Amino acid sequence: MGRNKSAWRNEKKGGRGGKKGGGQGSGKGDRYAYVSIPSENAKYERYYKESGLIPEEEWDEFWATLKRTLPTTFRFTGSKGHALSVLKTLQEVYVPHLSGLTWEDQPVSPPTPLPWFPDNLAWTMTAGKTVIRRCPPFKRFQNFLVAETTVGNISRQEAVSMIPPLLMDIEPHHAVLDMCAAPGSKTAQLIEAIHAGEETRTEEAIAQDGPTDKINNGGRPTGLVIANDADYKRSHMLIHQTKRLNSPNLIVTNHDATWFPSLLISGPNEDKEYLKYDRILADVPCTGDGTARKNYGVWRDWSPGGAFNLHLTQVRILVRGLQMLKVGGRIIYSTCSMNPVENEAVLASAIDRCGGLDKVNIVNVDHRLPELKRRPGVTNWKVFDRDCVWFNSFEEVEKDNRSMERLSRITREMFPTEDYKELDDPTRIPLERAIRVYPHLQDTGGFFIAVLEKKMEIKTIKPEISGRKKMVAMAKAEAFKREKEDAAVGDTESVEIAAKDELDEDIEIPEAPATPSNPEPEELIPGAPESPIKRKLEIDSAPPTPLAIKKTKLETEVTVESEVDIEVKAEPEVIAEPEAEIETEADAISAEAHPMPSEPWASKKDESRYNTPAEGKVGRRNGGIPIEEPFKFLAADHPALNHIFEFYSLSSRFPRNCFLVRNAEGIPSRAIYFTCDLARQILTYNEGKNLKFVHCGVKAFFKQDVQELDVCPWRIQNEGLPIIEGWIGEDRIVRAKKRITVRGLLKELFPKVNAEGHEGDVIAEIEQRVRELSMGCCILKVGLGEGEEEFDQKIVLPLWRSRFSCNLMLPKDERRAMLMRLFNDEEEVVDSTNKNRARPRANTNSELPDGEVLPDSEVFPDIEDAAEVDPELEVQDIEGEKPDL
Numbered sequence: 100m101g102r103n104k105s106a107w108r109n110e111k112k113g114g115r116g117g118k119k120g121g122g123q124g125s126g127k128g129d130r131y132a133y134v135s136i137p138s139e140n141a142k143y144e145r146y147y148k149e150s151g152l153i154p155e156e157e158w159d160e161f162w163a164t165l166k167r168t169l170p171t172t173f174r175f176t177g178s179k180g181h182a183l184s185v186l187k188t189l190q191e192v193y194v195p196h197l198s199g200l201t202w203e204d205q206p207v208s209p210p211t212p213l214p215w216f217p218d219n220l221a222w223t224m225t226a227g228k229t230v231i232r233r234c235p236p237f238k239r240f241q242n243f244l245v246a247e248t249t250v251g252n253i254s255r256q257e258a259v260s261m262i263p264p265l266l267m268d269i270e271p272h273h274a275v276l277d278m279c280a281a282p283g284s285k286t287a288q289l290i291e292a293i294h295a296g297e298e299t300r301t302e303e304a305i306a307q308d309g310p311t312d313k314i315n316n317g318g319r320p321t322g323l324v325i326a327n328d329a330d331y332k333r334s335h336m337l338i339h340q341t342k343r344l345n346s347p348n349l350i351v352t353n354h355d356a357t358w359f360p361s362l363l364i365s366g367p368n369e370d371k372e373y374l375k376y377d378r379i380l381a382d383v384p385c386t387g388d389g390t391a392r393k394n395y396g397v398w399r400d401w402s403p404g405g406a407f408n409l410h411l412t413q414v415r416i417l418v419r420g421l422q423m424l425k426v427g428g429r430i431i432y433s434t435c436s437m438n439p440v441e442n443e444a445v446l447a448s449a450i451d452r453c454g455g456l457d458k459v460n461i462v463n464v465d466h467r468l469p470e471l472k473r474r475p476g477v478t479n480w481k482v483f484d485r486d487c488v489w490f491n492s493f494e495e496v497e498k499d500n501r502s503m504e505r506l507s508r509i510t511r512e513m514f515p516t517e518d519y520k521e522l523d524d525p526t527r528i529p530l531e532r533a534i535r536v537y538p539h540l541q542d543t544g545g546f547f548i549a550v551l552e553k554k555m556e557i558k559t560i561k562p563e564i565s566g567r568k569k570m571v572a573m574a575k576a577e578a579f580k581r582e583k584e585d586a587a588v589g590d591t592e593s594v595e596i597a598a599k600d601e602l603d604e605d606i607e608i609p610e611a612p613a614t615p616s617n618p619e620p621e622e623l624i625p626g627a628p629e630s631p632i633k634r635k636l637e638i639d640s641a642p643p644t645p646l647a648i649k650k651t652k653l654e655t656e657v658t659v660e661s662e663v664d665i666e667v668k669a670e671p672e673v674i675a676e677p678e679a680e681i682e683t684e685a686d687a688i689s690a691e692a693h694p695m696p697s698e699p700w701a702s703k704k705d706e707s708r709y710n711t712p713a714e715g716k717v718g719r720r721n722g723g724i725p726i727e728e729p730f731k732f733l734a735a736d737h738p739a740l741n742h743i744f745e746f747y748s749l750s751s752r753f754p755r756n757c758f759l760v761r762n763a764e765g766i767p768s769r770a771i772y773f774t775c776d777l778a779r780q781i782l783t784y785n786e787g788k789n790l791k792f793v794h795c796g797v798k799a800f801f802k803q804d805v806q807e808l809d810v811c812p813w814r815i816q817n818e819g820l821p822i823i824e825g826w827i828g829e830d831r832i833v834r835a836k837k838r839i840t841v842r843g844l845l846k847e848l849f850p851k852v853n854a855e856g857h858e859g860d861v862i863a864e865i866e867q868r869v870r871e872l873s874m875g876c877c878i879l880k881v882g883l884g885e886g887e888e889e890f891d892q893k894i895v896l897p898l899w900r901s902r903f904s905c906n907l908m909l910p911k912d913e914r915r916a917m918l919m920r921l922f923n924d925e926e927e928v929v930d931s932t933n934k935n936r937a938r939p940r941a942n943t944n945s946e947l948p949d950g951e952v953l954p955d956s957e958v959f960p961d962i963e964d965a966a967e968v969d970p971e972l973e974v975q976d977i978e979g980e981k982p983d984l
């Protein structure tokens with residue numbers, strides 16, 4: 100945020116330090132002009148120039164590309180049928196209008212698909228911000244992108260960041276762990292993969308007869324994604340980022356991935372066992388030096404020591420992931436760094452610790468994504484120390500006579516061993532199977548990816564040699580040596596033994612990662628506001644908690660002992676903060692999850708999020724530790740569920756045991772959430788074990804104030820609708836075919852039920868059917884029509900039948916997105932009744948004229964969520980909030 104702002108401010112001022120011109124396609128219309136940020140860092144340049152990683156003949160192009168602003172890339176939500184129709188709109192409506200344009204006499208390119216991404220589902224766009232804001236066809240395109248992003252059909256994501264999930268081959272039954280998930284762009288892809296093909300499978304399942312549906316689970320996936328991040332606030336960004344996907348197959352956790360706890364689930368014989376994952380993503384914290392094209396902080400803060408700091412944490416995360424993986428399962432290790440110390444050295448070290456190639460190997464993925472230009476992982480590299488001295492081996496470090504403090508963080512594991520270099524040695528680790536993506540190859544950021552497969556259970560983990568302990572040992576040894584030399588007595592052998600003892604001791608107690616009481620040297624952790632380096636720092640500088648104290652012991656368990664399933668015992672109880680409240684908090688700190696305010700298609704909502712400091716709405720805390728509401732499952736025969744199943748004639752094949760609420764009493768007082776069976780097992784079997792679950796479940800039903808006793812107060816939430824709609828009985832369904840009906844319902848709030856034959860009768864087609872319906876929630880199903888006036892796609896929307904009107908329960912931004920997509924209508928939604936303006940303070944309907952029911956939570960979703968937790972908050976917030984009319 101800060102970085103980009105300053106970058107653009109600099110540009111307006113004429114810039115400082117940035118080079119001008121050059122590069123392919125440079126011109127006013129394209130982004131291919133050097134941006135005037137100080138894209139200079141002598142050490143960074145020297146490191147990559149002298150590293151030998153980039154062939155000499157490619158250097159100029161590599162370096163020039165790194166200095167250019169990254170093109171904007173975005174992705175369609177592949178698992179949603181809806182999103183595919185949005186892709187069609189892009190291809191058939193927008194691209195033709197954006198082709199062949201010039202701006203200020205310069206050609207401007209239309210968006211094009213990323214050649215290596217399957218099914219044209221990801222696109223790249225080089226048009227600059229000025230063009231997007233000022234050139235009318237691009238401006239219209241921007242509106243389209245904003246609208247579709249808001250409703251979850253499009254996600255803005257850096258191109259290279261899309262690669263790891265594509266190599267995971269996730270299937271709907273997989274248990275997937277995303278160890279370092281925030282802000283969640285890859286998590287979204289993992290969730291989409293879990294839900295791939297669900298729409299078709301569900302339709303087939305619904306069409307089947309029969310009382311039970313155990314085998315195909317009603318078409319729903321049986322797998323699960325667990326998205327974890329060690330940073331509490333960032334773990335809540337995950338909720339925000341994934342919310343648009345409405346997945347019941349998601350749990351968000353907040354643990355340090357180096358000792359991610361083992362989770363109990365049902366075993367095959369009614370017993371319990373620890374969950375092992377089919378797929379794991381370890382997209383670890385890194386220096387992020389491949390992100391210089393979008394992260395100004397890299398230019399400002401890159402230093403050779405950054406990689407040393409992170410190497411050990413990266414190894415530990417990967418080793419813990421390998422422990423938790425099923426035999427035959429795959430873990431993807433990735434970073435947005437190009438430095439071998441954070442990449443190949445980590446792979447080699449983790450494989451070695453796990454027992455070598457018999458246990459874990461690197462999978463050859465050369466044939467995958469054939470259009471992706473890449474370079475193989477390196478088998479030989481040098482290490483550049485903080486004084487910009489190159490070392491070819493650890494022996495050279497040991498011989499160096501500069502102060503130990505200067506060399507302390509360099510460990511043997513950071514170097515290639517001789518056998519990596521022997522390409523024909525079948526026992527060496529095939530590091531060349533990893534993927535290196537360099538910016539100049541396909542106009543992207545720099546990235547590293549490796550796919551690892553677990554071949555056998557890992558029984559023992561080889562210990563690590565800690566840099567810090569080594570430093571102490573070596574410093575002591577050196578001091579001792581000097582002492583001896585000074586005294587002209589002593590033998591060098593005893594000095595070596597002293598050092599060795601320290602190193603051995605190190606094996607017993609691995610080094611704890613940096614904490615406030617164990618800070619990193621400042622030079623090594625520069626704090627660029629949005630840099631990944633800063634992100635690491637944020638975690639390290641979190642207030643000390645009992646959790647941090649516990650770390651050392653648990654890390655010892657992970658890295659030294661045989662594979663022990665970790666059960667967290669000593670952490671203080673952590674209870675969920677009310678989600679809505681935290682989302683607000685997370686909104687303010689979101690650095691990466693959303694388009695930056697300066698992004699041309701960042702929505703207003705996103706911009707305000709960035710402009711709002713994280714203050715005011717602080718969640719409840721217990722001694723600095725966030726308080727989370729527990730997840731309580733409703734009994735299958737709970738009266739609220741009985742009422743719901745009866746009112747909506749919900750099929751008996753729809754599972755009743757996966758509904759939950761978020762309060763300690765387990766009372767369905769406001770919202771009822773739905774999740775999958777594996778998530779249910781995890782949340783119930785691991786309850787009371789101090790695990791930090793921060794999110795699970797899709798809001799399926801919400802309790803509405805109703806005027807009459809026989810009206811079911813449980814209305815279907817829009818986010819839960821896709822999961823439930825197919826199982827609802829005909830009694831609560833209104834069917835339509837005509838475009839005019841859909842448009843009218845989207846365009847107008849509270850259209851009259853009794854306007855038959857009068858002007859403004861927007862629901863003529865369904866009026867009779869709506870009159871027959873009893874009051875309350877129902878669903879509108881628009882079928883596949885063939886006539887000219889009919890719709891050619893399926894739509895299902897929640898509808899509320901009031902005494903005098905029927906109203907779609909959709910937030911305005913969703914109405915706008917649909918109006919734009921389906922009818923190319925960019926005009927405002929109308930409220931012909933004007934009733935919202937006289938909206939009462941609280942969300943009671945009794946004060947409304949004509950007995951209308953306002954779907955409050957749809958108009959004010961955050962407020963209602965917050966109100967669920969604290970009734971006082973409800974009144975205060977509603978008073979303070981201005982309806983967006």
Ligand SMILES: C[S@@+](CC[C@H](N)C(=O)[O-])C[C@H]1O[C@@H](n2cnc3c(N)ncnc32)[C@H](O)[C@@H]1O
Pocket residue numbers: 260278279280281282283284285286327328329330333354355356357382383384385412631634635638
């Ligand atoms: C490179 S980012 C992950 C990006 C993410 N996978 C995505 O695609 O949006 C690294 C994340 O790791 C988190 N992190 C840092 N140290 C961690 C640890 N020890 N355990 C778990 N997460 C950690 C950071 O908070 C940060 O969100």
